[in-house]
Amino acid sequence: MKFLAARRRHPAVALLLLLGTLVAVTAAWAGISASTSNAAAAYGNDQTQVTKGQQLYAEGCATCHGVHAQGTQNAPSLIGVGAAAVQFQVSTGRMPLANLGSQAARGPVTYTPQEISDLAAFVATLGPGPAIPAAADVNGWTTADRTLGGELFRTNCSQCHNFAGRGGALTNGKWAPSLMHATPTQIWEAMLTGPQSMPVFGDATITPTDKQAIIRHIMELRTDSNPGGLELGRFGPVTEGLWGWVVGIGVLLLLSVWIGARVR
């Protein structure tokens, strides 16, 4: 006691106190959340999933989406968005929102797949909405008709996402992202739920068969060879012109200087 009291005015005291408080609170928090996630990790029935989902929602989503998912001025209501929307947004890392910008971007995923299912299960109970597509449906893309997929893609998708799925600009800083990274499930879910600016392509007008075909087209766009050589980003004439000037004229200018240079 005397030892501490004698040093109570030491310059390091404030710093040590701060550090100590930090450690203590973090440990306490870790302890508490460990106990909750321990509970969540255990596989239970649907009701358990929904409860876990509700807890996860309260911790990670309620601040912006409202305690009852009714929406706030910061974020839309999640009532009726469906499990598919949740799985899309969270599994692509768009949610939780990392930066406030013109729109949410793909990024590192914060939750485990189990947690994502739980969240999705909870949100599904809030109101009827698109369900997560069955794996059997999604995997049908491997044998779908690519030619049909291409036609549908060029009619419904390329105006925003570009002819090769490389993405395109929307108004006021928004953009339609590149399609080179999403999984088949995520593509299906995006069509079904219409995330952010994207419109909804319901199963009645773009049927599951159509969706499989479109997904096949998109997946094969990633592996299509470029028979002519370097693809230059597949953005069209802008990058081609840039290359023609910088490389083509650049090299020719250098060669012209070489031709005209005095020889020693």
Add this chain to the structure above:
Amino acid sequence: MSFSDKSDKRAVERLLDGASEPEILAAHSVTNVGPQPASGVEHTLRRTDVDVESAKRAERQVAMFFGLAALSFIGFVVAFFAIPKDKTVYLPVIGDTSASNAALGLAMGLGALLIGMGAIHWAKKLMSDVELVQERHEIKPDADTRASAMAQIAEGGLESGLGHRKVLRRSLIGAMALFPLPLILPLLDLGPRPTGQLKHTLWSKGMPIVVDVTYQKIRPEDIPVGGLVDAVPAVLPSVEEATHNLNDRAKAAIILVRMRPGEIRSQQGPNWDYEGILAYSKICTHVGCPTSLYEQRTHHLLCPCHQSTFDLADSGKVVFGPAARRMPQLAITVDAEGYLVARGDFAQPVGPSFWERTS
């Protein structure tokens, strides 16, 4: 000519035996016929001018360029016959590409490039680089020549009679002025006269709306809120079978979007929507690109060509960009079987403006 004189030829050959600078300079302009070295211009010797070995090395380099070019062209022949046209090859940076395209192009390009570089190297290292001079002649001929030319024109002109025979001159001008007509008029049949087709599309009262590409009919419940459907008139496939062109598609393509009825602030006519489903033309009113970039949340429709933006919740009016007119709306309803149909044609011409457009 110079090289019929063997002594001059030998003077050039003596270059390679390390002759003195004046001799070399003299040997460079061997002939005394044609342009001579420019005065007041400094000339420094190159290594290849002075050093025999250096010159021989340059010669070998040039020969090597040409030799490699020849090999490259032979490579082209081999690649042309040996590589199948559908074979893919993986190249670093480029990825999977056509083996035939890359091989043929490399052989052709490298070979040509080497020929060119060889010729240029030859000129730079071995050909004479003494700067020669030529005088410029005055382009304008001297006064005598000009006078003679003008006089001859005058003489010819007088003899033609054009100057003083007015009737002759005027009738000639009259005939020649009309000559272009038979040359131009046949071009008029390049196309039919416009007959107001631009003001009408295939849409008519009761025409069912079908999904583009799959051509299935649509019920209102098929379109969720926030949905977008690219659609065409049901009769389009049979019309295209008959006409074998895309003219009707270019005017009749539409989009269907659904918003909550409360979100619709205004329309181009009373109740032209159906329970929040609105039908708009897909053809931009600026210069005609298909416009279906629909932003679900803002209800804005963006054209990718020049970024004209239309607010579909507010009668399709222009909110940004170079378009001057709002997007034409198509009035819709459902038929007896519950499928979405049009209530008539558009109330105004779709697509880009034109002179005869009255609204």
Add this chain to the structure above:
Amino acid sequence: MSVIDKPYDWVDERVGVSKFIKKNVRKIFPDHWSFMLGEVALYSFIVLLLTGVYLTLFFKASQSEVIYNGSYVPLRGVKMTEAYASSLNISFDIRGGLLIRQIHHWAAILFLASISVHLLRVFFTGAFRKPRELNWIIGNILLTLAIVEGFAGYSLPDDLLSGTGLRITSGIVLSIPVVGTWLSYLIFGGQFPGVDFIPRLYSVHILLIPGLILGLVTAHLMLVWYQKHTQFPGPGRTNNNVVGYPLMPVYMAKAGGFFFVVFGLTALLGAFVQINPIWAFGPYTPDQVTAGSQPDWYMGWLDGALRVMPGNMETHIWHYTISWNILVPAVLLAGAIFTAMALYPWIERYITGDTEVHNLLERPRDNATRTAIGAMALTFYTLLWIGGGNDIIALNFHTSINLITRFLEVALFVLPPIAFLLTKRFCLSLQRRDRDKLLHGVETGRILRLPNGRFEEVHEPVSSAEAAKILARTEQAALPMPAKTDANGVRTKGYGAKKFRATMSQAWHSGAVPVPTADEIEHGQEHAAHQLHEAAERYGIEPGVPNEDFSEPMHEGIN
């Protein structure tokens, strides 16, 4: 003398070729790397002709519908025009077809880029002045023809991207008052897209325009041949001679070699860099479009002008519509730019009053106002060009198309005058630096300490080559302001016009740096020589022999 004697005589007796050869086989051409830019254009054109002929043997210019059944699997069974199907055929089913197609397109890109660089070189060095105004006009016509030809060429395959461009063209034609609709019906054989346009475009692309270009290029080269090429000032070079190397053997080797270099480079591009992947765009149909729809680079400025033009600019007169929002950027602006460019030699002559024959080029810095005008025009052009790619820029640099468009709307009026002022100031500073170099020599980095304790840097006189370049600048007087009335009080005829011209002329020459006189140079030389002498005496430094009369070289630079 040799094997060629007999055949040579045969030809000579019938055509008299010796006369031509005597005059021309050793014709002198001046040497500078920037003179080769026009050659790149010529050689690209030859590559276009060669590869183009090949393509005509396989391409089918028809809009009749076919069902595709070739090697490119993703499009099998799709309905498309024969034009598109034959282009796919060339790309996938003919050995070397894709290569030749790509070489053709890359050559077109380089053709237009090299014409533009060549035009800039001619402009900035004043090579368009008398007697070469006619060649300038021919060059401008060639530029216009090349742009149309390129547009026609990449529209022939009838793919989604180029078809969108044709739709835009039809929209532009429709906007023309009175005759627009009628003209559009003539061109397309009725409504858009019709089935007549691709075959007509084909005739234009393989016959009409190449014929015109060939004829004009021939005239262009003949004029250069006859008037002789211009040259930069330098030792031994005057306004009345040409110093350089002879056609045979030097330029036959250099220019001939350069053709192979251009061909080779274009072929390597065709081998390794993909261009216009039509199979990925799909066949054209008027209800599909891709994000990022742009024309080829040389039409980017036109697309940018269309994007940046604000809307709401349509007027209605009685029952008729005038679309100013399309007319202004696509028709009027384009027309104004090309006309102003073509007439530039006369505009400059009007302002400066210069009617001399000029065979010596000017360094850009030596004509500050002209260079500044060029920089201003380039800035305007570049801003429009950027506008044409605003959505690609927005996507890749995470910004907003709306912001870029608004920025450009303002920048198009603000930046060019700023570019003019900055460039003019910069050129004048360079002129002052040149004058300084001539009078005071170049710093050597060696410091002398004088007996009185002062430090001075040793300056070396400039080399004779450099001095000749600096002294080549001719000083022109501005046109004098006219007197308002003459001696008797009678108002000068055309006073207003004369005053305007004189004011422009004064502005043109404002800020001009005087060329040093011989006296000033000599004085400067003495000072420099004195310094060097000091340096040599006290410290044994020998940078070189000071020259008093420019005749001996100090050192050589790259010329």
